[in-house]
Amino acid sequence: MKALLCREYGPIERLRVEEVPSLRPGPKEVVVEVKASSLNFPDALMVQGLYQVKPPLPFSPGMELAGIVKELGAEVRGVAQGDRIVAVPGRGGFAQECLLGADRVFPLPAGMDFETGAALMLTYGTTLHALKDCGHLQPGETLVVLGAAGGVGTSAIEVGKAMGARVIAAASSEEKLALCRKLGADETVDYEKSDLRQRILDLTGGKGADVVYDPVGGAHTEAALRATGWQGRLLVIGFASGVIPAVKLNLALLKERSLVGVYWGEWAQRDPQGQRRNVEQLAGWFAEGRIKPVVSERVSLEEAPAAMQRLLQRKVTGKVVVVPGGAGVTTRP
DSSP: OEEEEBOSSSOGGGOEEEEOOOOOOOTTEEEEEEEEEEOOHHHHHHHTTOSSOOOOSSBOOOSEEEEEEEEEOTTOOSOOTTOEEEEOOSSOOSBSEEEEEGGGEEEOOTTOOHHHHHTTHHHHHHHHIIIIIISOOOTTOEEEETTTTSHHHHHHHHHHHHTTOEEEEEESSHHHHHHHHHTTOSEEEETTTSOHHHHHHHHTTTSOEEEEEESOOTHHHHHHHHTEEEEEEEEEOOOTTSOOOOOOTHHHHHTTOEEEEOOHHHHHHHOHHHHHHHHHHHHHHHHTTSOOOOEEEEEOTTTHHHHHHHHHTTOOOSEEEEOTTSOSOOOOO
C-alpha cells in the first residue's frame, strides 16, 4: 500500500509517498481502508517535530479519517468488517490503510460521504467540547470566533449557531469573511483592517463578548480578551499565528474573566462516554442540516505536503481533504 512518510523531523518538503507493507491488527485494533483523511494544523507541526506529540520515526501524518473497516483484531466488539466509519487515529491517515484502536472508531453519520466525514471529527469534536464542556456557551450569548474561516473556525461558527449563540466572526480578508457570513455568522470583523477590541465592543453595544474561541494566538488574543464582558471566557484552542501570547493576568481579575485551555484529544481519552455523546450530537445536527464541514480542497497523497505549506501560510479556508486512492485533482467550492 502507499503512505506519505515522515522519516525525519524537519522540513515538510522531505515527506515522500512510499510503498509499505499492508497492516495487520492487534487483538483490540482494526485496519481501515482510508477513503479520505483531512489535513489539520497539528499534522504540519508534527512532521517538523514542533508538536507536543512526537511519534517514533518513520510515521505517516493524518490525524483524522473516514473509510471502511478492512480487518478486525480478535477481541474487537461492536465493529464489523465493512463498516463505514470515521476515526481519529492521531496519525497514520495519509495512507491507503490505517491501523488504530477500535475505541477510536465511530460510525460514519447517515447520509455523509467519506470526504465530509474525514473533516468532521477533530475540528467539530474540538469545537463542541470547547464551547459546551469548557466554555459553557449558553443560548443568546455572544461568541467571537478568531481565525473564523479556517478548519476549526468554520466549525465554531456552525456549532455556535446550533447552540443558539450570536456569532461574531473575525478573519483577515473580505473573501474569508464572505465565507463566514455564508456559514451563518451574524457579524464579521476584519482584524487586519480594524481595531478588534473596539469593533467587538461596538457590535455588542459596549457589553463585550461572552465567549472567545481562539485558535490563532498572537496579538489578537489580548485584544479579544479585553473585549469580553463580565465573566467572559477565552478558550485557548491553538496558536496558528505561530506566536504564543503572554497575557496580563489583571485582565482576568478585573471582570472575573476566565482563560480556559482546550485539549480535546486528551479529554476524549479520559471521558470516552462524553466523547460519544458529543459525536452523537454532531451526527444529529448534520442530519438536521445545521452543520456541514467545509471541504475547500481535495488533493492526492503526493499533493499533501504542498497543502501543508499553504495551511502554515494561512492560505487555506475550511478543510483540505487528502484522498489516498485519488488522482492529483484539486477542487475548490
